[in-house]
Amino acid sequence: MSDRRADSERRFDSLEDPELDDLLDELEQLEETVDDPEEREQVRETIRIARRVSTPSAFGQVIQGFDRHDAAEALVGSVVFGIPMLVEGGTIEIGTFIAAHPASLLVTLAGTVALVIGLLYVAEIQQVEIHRPLFGFVPRRLVGVVVVSFVTAAVMMTVWGRVNWATPWLALCQTSVTFSAMALGAALGDILPGS
Known part of the structure; x- marks a missing residue:
């Protein structure tokens, strides 16, 4: 994941609750360690879903x-x-x-x-x-x-x-x-x- 995208995602994550921030951090770490492309895509999809579900306002979605x-x-x-x-x-x-x-x-x-x-x-x-x-x-x-x-x-x-x-x-x-x-x-x- 690029540094710019990671910074952008952290900024959006800051709108969410701390427990969700921890979950997203763990999922991102898992994404980096997974070798199988299909499994990596599943982790990415889980991250996307977690962000969509958790966004509290019109901004940061x-x-x-x-x-x-x-x-x-x-x-x-x-x-x-x-x-x-x-x-x-x-x-x-x-x-x-x-x-x-x-x-x-x-x-x-x-x-x-x-x-x-x-x-x-x-x-x-x-x-x-x-x-x-x-x-x-x-x-x-x-x-x-x-x-x-x-x-x-x-x-x-x-x-x-x-x-x-x-x-x-x-x-x-x-x-x-x-x-x-x-x-x-x-x-x-x-x-x-x-x-």
Whole structure:
């Protein structure tokens, strides 16, 4: 186990009771001594379950997977962050600029995904674990947050008449500006309740 992950886990463990801290310490020691990969995975799963069961508040929880409940939280977060972008005229102007400068679209999309990754996996607002990644390496939570926020941006921009899909490139660029804010809101909405 890396020192950074161990420090992070100790910080989350400090929210729990001392008896549970002792149990987790013993399980971590057991994990280091077990030679069989299957048995080691069983110990790791026991550690994950112990952390999930014991967390007393919305902060410091271990978050895994991405289900419809998480998608609903991401939707709420994206709407809360996105409505100001929908009513702001600057969104359309920025989208028009991006349409004229295709490299700006790539930077906007890459920057948005990088910020979402930072919120979910680097900032350590919650302990978010990658559980059953798609294709063996793409985190389901990342895909869920990005897809929910982009679809929400496209639907709301269309329904509120902010984009005209007769000019698809311009509409995509303008939607991407709203998507940037909505993706951050979706990530926060998903992890802050601690589900």
